[in-house]
Amino acid sequence: PCLQVLEEGLNYTDEEESTGETITFTKEIQAKELVFNYGASPIELGSFTIKKGEYVGFKGYSGIGKTTLFNLLLGFLTPVKGEILIDGTPLTVANRSSWLKNIGYVPQEPYIFDCSIAQNIALGKESIDPQKIADVLSKVQLSDWVNSLPDNFNTRLGEGGSSLSGGQKQRISIARALYKGADVLLFDEATSSVDIAAEREINNMLRGLKEGNRELTILCIAHRESTLAYCSRIIDLEEKNEVEV
Numbered sequence: 715p716c717l718q719v720l721e722e723g724l725n726y727t728d729e730e731e732s733t734g735e736t737i738t739f740t741k742e743i744q745a746k747e748l749v750f751n752y753g754a755s756p757i758e759l760g761s762f763t764i765k766k767g768e769y770v771g772f773k774g775y776s777g778i779g780k781t782t783l784f785n786l787l788l789g790f791l792t793p794v795k796g797e798i799l800i801d802g803t804p805l806t807v808a809n810r811s812s813w814l815k816n817i818g819y820v821p822q823e824p825y826i827f828d829c830s831i832a833q834n835i836a837l838g839k840e841s842i843d844p845q846k847i848a849d850v851l852s853k854v855q856l857s858d859w860v861n862s863l864p865d866n867f868n869t870r871l872g873e874g875g876s877s878l879s880g881g882q883k884q885r886i887s888i889a890r891a892l893y894k895g896a897d898v899l900l901f902d903e904a905t906s907s908v909d910i911a912a913e914r915e916i917n918n919m920l921r922g923l924k925e926g927n928r929e930l931t932i933l934c935i936a937h938r939e940s941t942l943a944y945c946s947r948i949i950d951l952e953e954k955n956e957v958e959v
Contacts, residue, residue, distance in 0.1 A: 735808040737801075740801055741766055741802075742765050743764040745798050748786060748796040750786060750794055767928050767929050768931055768947065769924055770946065771933075771935070771942035773948055783935070786798060788900070817899075818896030818898070818900070821887070821903075824884065824887035827873075828870070828872055829870060829871070830868045830869060830870055831860060831868070832844070832847045834875075835850060835889045854888050879912065880909075881912035900933050901935065917944050
């Protein structure tokens with residue numbers, strides 16, 4: 715049965731998605747009166763606008779819909795009410811593939827494959843650009859560590875990256891997004907599994923990354939207030955308001 719599900723997934727095509735509509739992001743992301751429903755009570759996520767180049771945090775109690783909001787922004791879920799607009803264009807199944815090319819998603823537990831650092835960052839690319847790998851490693855502040863390894867970024871990491879710290883795993887996940895060329899980063903509780911010191915290092919790294927690229931848009935959801943310390947704005951999903959920081 716598992717193989718049947720995999721086969722169906724690999725062979726799946728959506729006629730609407732296959733039209734290949736493009737979507738651009740040069741100005742803003744708008745959410746208008748978003749509501750989603752898993753079958754119980756509706757999750758009301760409200761309205762907000764995110765300008766390109768902002769660093770925005772989302773907070774609220776567990777279960778309020780933070781991850782649901784990210785899934786809506788990614789186009790993986792469709793709101794039952796309201797809509798998401800990218801530069802005024804509604805996000806739909808038809809332009810979702812184009813939109814996802816702009817996005818790098820950093821989960822709570824990024825998976826590390828049993829291959830080299832470079833292959834983990836390039837993630838499936840047949841041709842790997844060594845200079846680009848070196849550049850993104852520098853941006854996520856892993857260069858010193860990688861240069862100390864016998865095989866540099868050709869060092870194999872092992873299944874699940876068992877030899878890596880939580881902070882190193884997160885940085886490799888961020889490096890993947892940068893290598894891809896994403897200009898929108900989504901952090902879904904990305905530092906919840908690391909200690910306070912590692913969280914502080916990642917926050918400092920993100921601040922430097924943002925200062926070096928004013929066009930980079932970062933969206934972050936977290937339980938810890940400290941994770942949102944460097945956000946320019948925080949949207950409280952419970953109160954449906956924004957807090958300048």
